[in-house]
Amino acid sequence: MIRDAALVAAKDLRLELRARVGMGQVLPFAVLVLLLFAFALDPDRGVLERATPGLFWVGVLFSSVLVLQRSFGVEAEDGILDALRLSGMAPAAIFLGKVAALVVQLAVLEVVLGVGVVVFYDAQPAHAPLLLSVAATATLGIAAAGSVYGALSARLRSRDTLLPMLLLPLLAPVLISATRGFEVGLEGHAGGGWSWVALLGVFATLYLALGAFLFRPLLEDA
């Protein structure tokens, strides 16, 4: 099971390293979003500094839609999903492999965005353990929930519009929790931040379990 998941994850990451679509297109897009926010919100009035956690996570969510479309788009072509199904790997293992590869890609994305907000928005990462915990749990939740909907919409012609429409409302609690968690973490007193990490953890756990359970019907029938 774990070996199969590792195989799928390694395949995805190798593919990504060779194709460089993520590096070449999604990362610049994420940075572009940061610039657009700066143009939209006057940088001189302190709005950017106050809104940094929210803007960071909105940037992550929008970019993650692109990463997901890429991750499942490659599977949908040439009947590769069917080939994966016939490979004899447990659907849950395939799911966990996809999630693992996504977590790595989203982590890279978040590091770039993180550097971006420090440079452009003058954010001070005051409480690193809290910020890292929020990022880790939120990323896991995005990857888990995103994999279910990514696989569901991969073979549809309307996937480009359907995926964000399905996924973004589902991730609303992640956006709220991660933003609040980051707010606390940037201010430097972790106290209230850990309950947001707990909520993000519950979200991630629920969707990891549900995804592992749903991936069989998803691969077989949808």
Add this chain to the structure above:
Amino acid sequence: MSTPPNRSGHAPPVASGPESTSSTGTRVLGAAALVGLALSVVYGLFVSPPDAQLGETIRMIYTHVPTVSVAYVAFVVTAVSSAMYLWKRTEFWDLLGASSAEIGVVFFVLTILNGALWGKTTWGVFWRWEPRLTTSAVLLLMYIGYLAVRAVPADTRVRATRCAIVGLVAVVNIPIVHKAVDWWRGLHQGRTVLGTIDPEMGGNQLVAMYLSLATGLVVFVWMLLHRFRVAYLVERAADAGLEEALAERRAERGTPSVEVAP
């Protein structure tokens, strides 16, 4: 000769099924709903007194509570149907889940409209980031996604599986959205009138409240039965259309005037 496979892969089409969506049961339910609505109007608008703090706007709660309750009940029905579909793989659970989700969305829209109007009269603005309104908006968008998936043309079995998955994924999120929005707006915030039963209600106010709630649930069951039957008839019509097309093609092959490609 074996029966040709039908479109859905479910039960074979029935030649002479029901042709309308009404039955004795739904007529009785419909009559009960009408009586309930009439009584709710009488109690909600005339018999029950205005509230000490909320004044006349308390009457909006008599429609708000039933609509939001029905919406949640509908989404739970959809979730249960989704789980049952993935287990049993029968058309019944698929159609029930989809019918219920549709009604749930309608009632959620009503809830949000009602909440916004209440906001306008009470706060002077249509929208405030009040926890219950915010939660409703997020959940509404989630279930509009369900209907969007439903609307994507696909083989019946594929569509049913997709919808069942969305139905389950969405319902799991309901408590998390609630928690996140509550914490976001601050747990210690004063009472949120919308969506909660005012503990200070008494006498005829409570009668109006529970009467409209019960009526709402009757209306839901009535709508669900009809919507389910419509969905069932749509499937049968699609099957019949396919049978007809098949028969036509076979007839064409039989006629000498039609050139058949080698």
